[in-house]
Amino acid sequence: MGANYKRMRPLNYLISPDSIEAQEKNHSICIALYNAALNNDWKAAEKIISADTRVKTAAITKLEETILHVAVGAQNVEFVEKLLKLLSDEDVLLQDSRENTAFSYAAASGNLMIAQLLMRKNEGLPFIRGGEGVSPLYLAASFGRAQMASFLYPKTIHILQVGERKGLFLQCINFGIYDLALKMFKEDISLVRARDLSNNTALHILAGRPKAFPEQDKYNSMKHLMKSSNNDDHHDHMNESSNEALKLVRELWRETLNNKDENCFRQIIDTPSKLLFDATESGNFMFLFELIRVCPDLLIERNEDDQTIFHVAALKGHKRIFNLIHEIGFKKDIITSMEDKFGNNLLHLAGTFVASSHEYDYGMRKILQLRQEFEWFKIYIYIFFVTCRK
Structure with a gap:
């Protein structure tokens, strides 16, 4: 001490x-x-x-x-x-x-x-410690000073109590100091259950941060997600190409899945909100990638509105996530005709997005908007024919 x-x-x-x-x-x-x-x-x-x-x-x-x-x-x-x-x-x-x-x-x-x-x-x-008992280490993390936090961590981590360690871990994630957060987690895997004042876990915070992750166009299909579960080459490639945030998600998710207590597992992924749907709403494709590639059953999870991630992706206009529906086999037809608690199926939701997209982007992004609308129109037509066939 x-x-x-x-x-x-x-x-x-x-x-x-x-x-x-x-x-x-x-x-x-x-x-x-x-x-x-x-x-x-x-x-x-x-x-x-x-x-x-x-x-x-x-x-x-x-x-x-x-x-x-x-x-x-x-x-x-x-x-x-x-x-x-x-x-x-x-x-x-x-x-x-x-x-x-x-x-x-x-x-x-x-x-x-x-x-x-x-x-x-x-x-x-x-x-x-300074005001309110805050240590210089915690202060550095709270201001997003990655180098300073990494410098002070080995010198002063031993003076922090358990609660302070959890707070520091989550603060590092909040301010993008992912390498230090990863180091802390490897030293103490119980941090997977740490929660902030809003009851969010580390995974919940990361689910809402799509910009924290690299764009990985190579992994734009469900085939890659399914095959990668037991693919060592994929693992090696991801370790080389992904950033620290992605590595952190991978480690956190691995530990979450290692939990044999179903109630504890559900607490982590469903409280205070459903992890999968947080990521879908924010368009966090790479975060979803890490979760689904080792747990594909999550694709049929539903939220409180009885919607799958595909319903939410259609509603929010996240085409990249929605396009995964083309590669899930016969489940595609089931999900396509599935209705949420409001009586809306994917046809309604995709149509809602196409219609609402006319309400914005009249300036310099007009061309991008038209391209996006065309892509969604093709998706809309596809769902329409599937629905009619049924």
Whole structure:
């Protein structure tokens, strides 16, 4: 565990003067120091510090920020380096009114060089929590600072409680730090059940992020999905070509399927919403790919409106997902004529999309819209004939 540190506050004489005369003078000093730290003007700051050495550890803002806080927040490396030569190892532990050290500012800004400079002065800085007990590691993840989070993780992960680990894991996913999330999951597979404040699991968060995954036109058919379940070559190719988000989904899904408790399995994929349909609504084809290729039975799952993913894809206009219907054999005809609880079949839903597509995209995307409408018209005609045949 990291060492315990009591809160250290800066001198307040500049922001809490004894008289009106001192208030005016000190205010001018605070403004001058603030601007010097903000604008990387070391000469101006050095002149003021030389006149009164106390200012280097004094609060210069209402938030009780010191010169170091401001300079670190502004990411002025040269200024910070020179200022640190005048500070002791305890001076860098000073916290503002929100209990954040300058190191917390470095973690939030993601400046590794400044973080390393501060740690050379005091190695305990990464262990000091800021406002609301937030660690610098969690703060870095919350600001999407991937390099900083990866830098701090091996140094401070041991100080986090179980709940904090779960929070950090989900925060990494929320802010796209998938490589660190993957590392954390491999170290603790129980994180597959971790949930955020909205009760979402990691898989639920990823289901709604189609842009997190690479476009894989090669895997645009159900044949690839079915064959790939036992295809080592496919596995190798995917490992080489996919990004960290895709690898994370694969690992999370594998662990989910390893769960022999049906109730627990259902809890993960159906609460707070149905995972499969979250991905379909967002058009997340690659996410669906990973789920369906090892669990094709999911294709006949229904949502609360008694719809399959094909009904939702038709309604939302996700042609790539919908086109999988052409490659599922005889089930295609069953699903095509299947009605949801509103009495709509695929013919109605595909027709609804084609009709509604006329209501937007009149500008520069007109050609793309017409092409899209034509593709959906072909799908519409296909469903029409299947329905008539029945």
